[in-house]
Amino acid sequence: MPWWFFRRRGGSALSTDVTGRTSGTGWRLQGRRRYLRAQPYLLPKDLGEINRLDFQHYVLRAALRGNYLAPIGQPRRILDVGCGTGRWAIELAQQFPQAEVIGVDVEQAKSTNRMPSNYRFVRGDILQGLPFEENAFDFVHLRLLILAIPLAAWPGAVQELARVTAPGGWVELLETSISPGDWGTCGPAMQQLLDWMGQLAALRGLDTEGVVVRSLERYLAEAGLINIQRRPLEVPVGTWGGRLGSLMALDFKEGAKAVSGLIAARFGRSEQEVLDIIEQVNHEWNALQTKGYFMIVYGQKPLAG
Numbered sequence: 001m002p003w004w005f006f007r008r009r010g011g012s013a014l015s016t017d018v019t020g021r022t023s024g025t026g027w028r029l030q031g032r033r034r035y036l037r038a039q040p041y042l043l044p045k046d047l048g049e050i051n052r053l054d055f056q057h058y059v060l061r062a063a064l065r066g067n068y069l070a071p072i073g074q075p076r077r078i079l080d081v082g083c084g085t086g087r088w089a090i091e092l093a094q095q096f097p098q099a100e101v102i103g104v105d106v107e108q109a110k111s112t113n114r115m116p117s118n119y120r121f122v123r124g125d126i127l128q129g130l131p132f133e134e135n136a137f138d139f140v141h142l143r144l145l146i147l148a149i150p151l152a153a154w155p156g157a158v159q160e161l162a163r164v165t166a167p168g169g170w171v172e173l174l175e176t177s178i179s180p181g182d183w184g185t186c187g188p189a190m191q192q193l194l195d196w197m198g199q200l201a202a203l204r205g206l207d208t209e210g211v212v213v214r215s216l217e218r219y220l221a222e223a224g225l226i227n228i229q230r231r232p233l234e235v236p237v238g239t240w241g242g243r244l245g246s247l248m249a250l251d252f253k254e255g256a257k258a259v260s261g262l263i264a265a266r267f268g269r270s271e272q273e274v275l276d277i278i279e280q281v282n283h284e285w286n287a288l289q290t291k292g293y294f295m296i297v298y299g300q301k302p303l304a305g
């Protein structure tokens, strides 16, 4: 992926909703970025973020050498919760053309024109309960909602995933952490950035201590799932880590820039000051050979009886 990927496809924050709305009560602008108003979700919902999420999907798929780990066989119905751009779900729809694949999110990122005919988007909010019958899906996937689901809501959210999973079906979760302790040795700039992000996340009740990545197995077990497996995934961040490290660094840098306006407004800095810190972080990653930390956990719903 070339370095100019984000610039090439960047666009106005005023034209991002696929319905064509240019203003609304459900979201607010902070600088040039557009954020959801009624959700704890910290990251923006705009074209820049759509492009970052698509880019991040390819980086994660490369790091994981695939889109999932669970032994799902030939699922007939697949659900991706917090589907973002739908990229993961669309690839699953292509891989399993006989399956019906649904992506759920609080807001649709892209029109479903030119998508596989076995993929569709459904609006839904995991914090309010999913709009599906129980036992409806053979594979339920949730990836990177650490900045969307408050810490106290995680056990209930995972129970909701288990509810809609069919007996014998699988639930898979992939998460990360914004706790400095999960980033190896942090330089001063990285410490500052994570501190700012942690304070913003804490205001919304989100996990700032890496509790969620360490509790995913427990959440699945408490939701009644069995055959639970975990795989930690460490990924280099920075050019020191070759192509994967360079791509991961670009993704994390754009992720940090996605909240730079919020940080500036909250902590009385100019946005340029925050962007300068993000640039320093980029240098620290190479000097300290930083690795990003992800956890993938999956489990199976027991067969009835």
Ligand SMILES: C[S@@+](CC[C@H](N)C(=O)[O-])C[C@H]1O[C@@H](n2cnc3c(N)ncnc32)[C@H](O)[C@@H]1O
Pocket (backbone or CB within 6 Å): 039, 041, 043, 045, 053, 054, 057, 081, 082, 083, 084, 085, 088, 104, 105, 106, 107, 124, 125, 126, 127, 142, 143, 144, 145, 148, 149
């Ligand atoms: C960081 S993105 C990850 C997207 C996708 N899972 C991926 O890995 O590319 C988080 C997504 O969760 C969605 N989201 C936030 N709060 C949500 C909620 N309460 N219910 C469903 N989706 C939510 C956001 O709109 C966003 O698309």
